[in-house]
């Protein structure tokens with residue numbers, strides 16, 4: 685069954701069309717990586733699903749429910765959680781308090797406590813630093829914290845915008861290893877945006893490449909050639925012409 689179905693989505697900001705008739709389906713349990721150059725519309729896609737940006741046309745159905753135009757709180761309550769780019773932690777709150785913010789309207793205290801414990805198992809550094817102010821954490825630790833906060837809502841679909849931005853490769857590896865663990869243990873459906881396609885290969889999921897608001901390439905990244913990816917990323921019709929030496 686498709687957990688998310690997007691049909692013919694059009695998003696404009698004034699005169700700029702950020703998404704052109706974009707359609708996309710994601711099955712429950714799937715991992716989908718969205719890649720593409722600057723300004724391709726990647727963040728707009730996530731924000732539109734989250735209800736932060738209203739589309740001019742098209743529909744978003746999440747778990748069988750039409751959520752186009754719904755308020756972000758309504759969409760979150762349906763089982764959707766978004767980790768925006770930029771690692772926005774509450775600097776003066778502790779790690780634990782930041783995680784608790786993510787629980788939102790959840791009432792079941794036992795389930796919340798179990799999830800808190802689980803998130804700290806997945807990201808042990810959050811347990812070690814539980815009582816530290818979030819503003820004192822490193823960039824990688826803050827990225828783990830915002831993902832952990834997103835998980836505290838107990839989502840079925842977690843979307844993350846550029847988790848590796850500005851992180852050392854080793855730290856990015858740790859973040860992805862945790863995400864892959866979540867996928868298996870929690871059967872979490874993941875939609876992750878990254879500018880580069882290299883991480884898509886590692887996740888073993890499906891890759892979509894966006895350029896100028898359109899899906900220009902889609903498939904299993906292990907079966908796509910570097911040439912296909914470059915063509916789609918840069919929009920070459922053919923091999924780039926190289927200057928010939930006389």
Ligand SMILES: Nc1ncnc2c1ncn2[C@@H]1O[C@H](COP(=O)(O)OP(=O)(O)OP(=O)(O)O)[C@@H](O)[C@H]1O
Nearest residue numbers: 697700702720721722723724725726727728729879
């Ligand atoms: N709030 C906004 N107002 C006006 N134009 C916007 C706004 N947000 C995005 N855009 C424009 O919409 C297009 C898509 O932007 P978006 O941020 O979705 O791209 P992106 O693929 O996430 O890029 P990046 O890799 O830089 O994060 C770009 O042309 C961008 O300039």
Ligand SMILES: [Mg+2]
Nearest residue numbers: 726727728769
């Ligand atoms: Mg973006």
